Amino acid sequence: MMLIPCPWCGPRNETEFHYGGQADVSYPAEPQQLSDADWARFLFYRANPKGIFTERWNHQAGCRRWFTIRRDTTTNEIFQDDSHEAVTR
Amino acid sequence: MPRTPGADLPDHPDWLWNSPEPKRSYDVVIVGGGGHGLATAYYLAVNHGITNMAVLESGWLAGGNMARNTTIIRSNYLWDESAGLYEHAMKLWEGLEDELDYPLLFSQRGVLNLAHSLQDVRDSKRRVGANRLNGIDAEWLDADQVAEICPILNTSEDLRYPVLGATWQPRAGIAKHDHVAWGFARALDRMGVDLVQNCQVTGFDRIGDRITGVRTTRGDIAAGKVALAAAGSTSVLTDELGLALPIQSHPLQALVSELLEPVHPTVVMSNAVHVYVSQAHKGELVLGAGIDSYNSYGQRGAFHTIERELTAAVELFPMFSRAHVLRTWAGVVDVTPDASAIMGLTPFENLYVNCGWGTGGFKATPGVGWCYAHTIAHDEPHPLNAPFNLDRFTTGALVDEHGAAGVAH
């Protein structure tokens, strides 16, 4: 089980969290302009790196807030992004 | 002369296949020596006469998901597209032992897919109807009929999620995964196909959008055609080409108990309470459940996932509370947004992709081999895998099997 660092509550058991997948996937700025291929990208395509992944977690059984970490998908080593930007985005 | 005790071992039995040095060029190179890569090579040779071919495997033969799956074979999927492909595989399974002349321990002991809520019951009956229209054996059983088939299952009403009934596919079952791989490998070796282990593909040679070969840890190899069969590691390969795929790699765990007397006569799957169980020929209870939530290439998952599946297992099978977990492990499964596979052409000439089988591709192994071989040989999908093209994520013609695949496959 991973120990995941919530920026607000500190390190907590993985069972308290809900996984949100790739970070920084934002809703298309101009949805009316989007081609089918771009819609497909937005809806279905996510990065799937072997190595460092920037991803979202929700502290569902805790403060219920979303945050972003970087994690190595081969070792589960977590690099907390504790910049102000990481906490607020 | 003093002898080391135990040193006088008999000779190693004959190898089922050789481990040749890779040649510098082949008509077809298959990337990944799991079940799908081996079956594809087999049908390329047998159905299409292609034998100047290599299967390149980064580790040891069939040591990926092929060695780690819980071997459930069934074809009772909801949609016509899936029914076509999985039922084709089922028919091939039914003749495969004879065809490969190798014991696969293919045992058609049936599968029960349990229903625990009114919605489950409605969905299950609908699936039984769809299956029958597609010529697939399927029945709806009430709780008493379920108890007759699997007496060790707790069908009493006082469960948190009582068993309200189940779908029953008598032709479903299990097979011995390793034997399946070895049977294909032996046949391929006899036909002169090179099975190259410890050979990782690290990139591609290309002229524009035409693939001309692969780069490997054992040198560059030219290829007329390159077919990917790398399961959970497919993104790592296609990232080299800037080709994005809608797959996410996750850990999927399984476990076995110690060897027990035969107690479990069939295969039981429950999507709602999240567990599936069969008993292997040797006697272990074989259990699996859902993926761990996060992306990972680590071939390991968390213990709480196992704890949850055992909770469900003990609730359904009270006698399992006396069994012990002997071994747990994980594979890396490539999950798609619609819980269906991707098999077909790519934007690159001479490059073919088969991936996205996620938690349920073992049962499809011979069907994948058959259809993927056709796709590669004719540069055009077989009608059975045509719906599983990459374009469906753009056109919206998804094959949504979350209902029939759900947790488990």
Ligand SMILES: Cc1cc2nc3c(=O)[nH]c(=O)nc-3n(C[C@H](O)[C@H](O)[C@H](O)COP(=O)(O)OP(=O)(O)OC[C@H]3O[C@@H](n4cnc5c(N)ncnc54)[C@H](O)[C@@H]3O)c2cc1C
């Ligand atoms: C725990 C678990 C339980 C499962 N249970 C079931 C089940 O009950 N029923 C069912 O139908 N399915 C099940 N599955 C799914 C099934 O195992 C997979 O869908 C199927 O095995 C995938 O095809 P494969 O055999 O070719 O994959 P693999 O055996 O994973 O083959 C892919 C191969 O490619 C190799 N490779 C990767 N990258 C490279 C590279 N760059 N160069 C060279 N080689 C490379 C890997 O080493 C690997 O050997 C389960 C999977 C797991 C993990």
Ligand SMILES: [Zn+2]
């Ligand atoms: Zn928190």
